[in-house]
Amino acid sequence: MISVISFFINAIKIIFLLGFLVLIHEGGHFLVAKFFKVRVNEFSLGFGKILFQKQRKETKYCIRMIPLGGFVSMEGEEERSNKEGSFSELPVLKRIAIVAAGAIVNILFGIIVYFSVVAISGNFYSTTVLDIVDGYSAKENGIVSGDKILKIDNKKVRINSDITDIVSASNGKELEVIIERNGEEKVFKINPTEVITKTIGIYLGEANKNASTEVKSIYNNSPAKNEGIKTGDNIIAVNGIEVLGDYEKTIELIKNTDTEKVHLTVERENKKIDFEIKPIVNKSYYIGATFGIVDNNMKDKIYYSFWTTARFSVSLIDNVKQIFTGNVGMDQLMGPVGISSTVASTESISEFVYLMALISLSLGVTNLLPIPALDGGKIILLIIEGIRKKPLKENVEITIQLIGFSLIILLSIIVSYNDIMRLF
Numbered sequence: 001m002i003s004v005i006s007f008f009i010n011a012i013k014i015i016f017l018l019g020f021l022v023l024i025h026e027g028g029h030f031l032v033a034k035f036f037k038v039r040v041n042e043f044s045l046g047f048g049k050i051l052f053q054k055q056r057k058e059t060k061y062c063i064r065m066i067p068l069g070g071f072v073s074m075e076g077e078e079e080r081s082n083k084e085g086s087f088s089e090l091p092v093l094k095r096i097a098i099v100a101a102g103a104i105v106n107i108l109f110g111i112i113v114y115f116s117v118v119a120i121s122g123n124f125y126s127t128t129v130l131d132i133v134d135g136y137s138a139k140e141n142g143i144v145s146g147d148k149i150l151k152i153d154n155k156k157v158r159i160n161s162d163i164t165d166i167v168s169a170s171n172g173k174e175l176e177v178i179i180e181r182n183g184e185e186k187v188f189k190i191n192p193t194e195v196i197t198k199t200i201g202i203y204l205g206e207a208n209k210n211a212s213t214e215v216k217s218i219y220n221n222s223p224a225k226n227e228g229i230k231t232g233d234n235i236i237a238v239n240g241i242e243v244l245g246d247y248e249k250t251i252e253l254i255k256n257t258d259t260e261k262v263h264l265t266v267e268r269e270n271k272k273i274d275f276e277i278k279p280i281v282n283k284s285y286y287i288g289a290t291f292g293i294v295d296n297n298m299k300d301k302i303y304y305s306f307w308t309t310a311r312f313s314v315s316l317i318d319n320v321k322q323i324f325t326g327n328v329g330m331d332q333l334m335g336p337v338g339i340s341s342t343v344a345s346t347e348s349i350s351e352f353v354y355l356m357a358l359i360s361l362s363l364g365v366t367n368l369l370p371i372p373a374l375d376g377g378k379i380i381l382l383i384i385e386g387i388r389k390k391p392l393k394e395n396v397e398i399t400i401q402l403i404g405f406s407l408i409i410l411l412s413i414i415v416s417y418n419d420i421m422r423l424f
Contacts, residue, residue, distance in 0.1 A: 010344035022070040028105030029072040032098045039075035039085030092386040099378045106364030113357035115309045124304035125160035126294045136193045136288020147179040158307045192285035197255045200224040237265035372404025
């Protein structure tokens, strides 16, 4: 009975989240189209068979069976028309505004919700040093408690994450750190301390949240994957030391191993199996300073929430760039199956709302990519039309859209396959 109830609750969460984000996306197209007096023939949530429909004036509003998208059908959008209220008769800039509106609404909604969640629930670490760690470069170079870090290598430090990012990317090279101490600025030259850790490419779950010594997932092309570790294996010993279900002990033993290979003993189907795995060596860099939490006042909340949101939005765009540069593989992308699984695993309202903001931002940015059949691809075609002072031939435009649509379908199949494989 409980599993049935859980299934229906998860289904409701998934349908609501995806349905709502599609609603505001298509609502953006719809409202801007109506603003420019374009005739909208149909506003539909979902695809496939119509479950509900209502005609109001010239627009038919529908809910369809498959809740994985939606569309706004405008007069003159698919086939050019010279009727009154035709999309194709509008100036190029107005058509671009209509096409871009859906993605822009998703992006704005995601940013506003993310900002709100961060502002309400976030405890922000400041850029003022709380304590210095022995054996690290900050102490060796004279940084003391109370110093406020202003700039590193001429890059302004606004939030604590800026410090982490700059130091992590330094590869140990000397950094110029400008701090404020007793109202005066001081300059320090610091070489971040190198810390070597090791990994075999397994995921055991988040600390203090469903964490155990059971392998939850394995990264593709990782040492663990290549040596035959499987999802569901339960690690019972590392280098001969029993871990007894201790998540943190398991991670520490693997991360700090001083042997060339990590010896793992796992339990699989009531059998013990031994593995010898050569770990990947990771180098990380730190200055060895801890930072206090900022005051819980409105001014600081707004400031840190704003810059945390801005940083998050920029990182999302960078992640999209990495797809095209090859730094992110196809196996790391997530489709409807993976998204649904993640949504179903949320355990609180704040976690659900946070995920909604993340997916909304991702949906908005993805839709603006210059790929035919996506909004970004349509915008590119409209820009070409504006430059040429005339539209492409209708059959050419349809062919381009069909090719883009086919590529998206192929990508969806590959990503969905990867999503399913990660579940088993």
